[in-house]
Amino acid sequence: xxxxxxxxxxxxxxxxxxxxxxxxxxxxxxxxxxxxxxxxxxxxxxxxxxxxxxxxxxxxxxxxxxxxxxxxxxxxxxxxxxxxxxxxxxxxxxxxxxxxxxxxxxxxxxxxxxxxxxxxxxxxxxxxxx
Numbered sequence: 001x002x003x004x005x006x007x008x009x010x011x012x013x014x015x016x017x018x019x020x021x022x023x024x025x026x027x028x029x030x031x032x033x034x035x036x037x038x039x040x041x042x043x044x045x046x047x048x049x050x051x052x053x054x055x056x057x058x059x060x061x062x063x064x065x066x067x068x069x070x071x072x073x074x075x076x077x078x079x080x081x082x083x084x085x086x087x088x089x090x091x092x093x094x095x096x097x098x099x100x101x102x103x104x105x106x107x108x109x110x111x112x113x114x115x116x117x118x119x120x121x122x123x124x125x126x127x128x129x130x
Contacts, residue, residue, distance in 0.1 A: 007076060008067040011083030015059050018087065022052040022094055043099075051097035055090050058113055062086050065120035072127040082120060089113040 029045045030036060039046040066086065070079045089112035096106025 003071055005067050005070050007079040007083065008063065008070050011066060011086060012063050014083070014087050015063060015090070018091060018094075019052075019055055019059070022048070022055055026052050047097045047099060051094040054093060054097075058117070059086065059090055062113070062117060062120065065117070065124055068124045069120055069127070072124065074123070074127070082116060085112055085116045089116065
């Protein structure tokens with residue numbers, strides 16, 4: 001039997017596009033202020049760097065958990081739900097990292113990412129054992 005993780009591949013592709021967008025967003029600010037390395041004390045650049053880094057800290061593990069969930073036979077609807085939550089939560093977090101009146105996005109992005117990590121972790125453990 002050949003295992004295909006088609007749904008995970010789709011959401012990994014979307015995550016890759018979001019990561020690329022965030023990378024360009026960081027580079028754009030670097031060019032705007034002439035800062036090649038570090039943040040130079042620029043709050044906007046610091047926020048963009050952290051949003052980009054935070055995505056890189058959470059998205060890969062979450063995608064691995066989604067892949068495990070799919071491989072263990074989770075219903076397609078639930079795999080899609082997990083993928084959508086990943087993309088939306090990381091997008092919300094990045095949006096909220098701009099600060100000001102957008103801070104709510106960071107809060108809800110973090111909460112939904114943590115909830116997704118918890119649910120997927122427990123689901124993978126449960127499905128693998130039982």
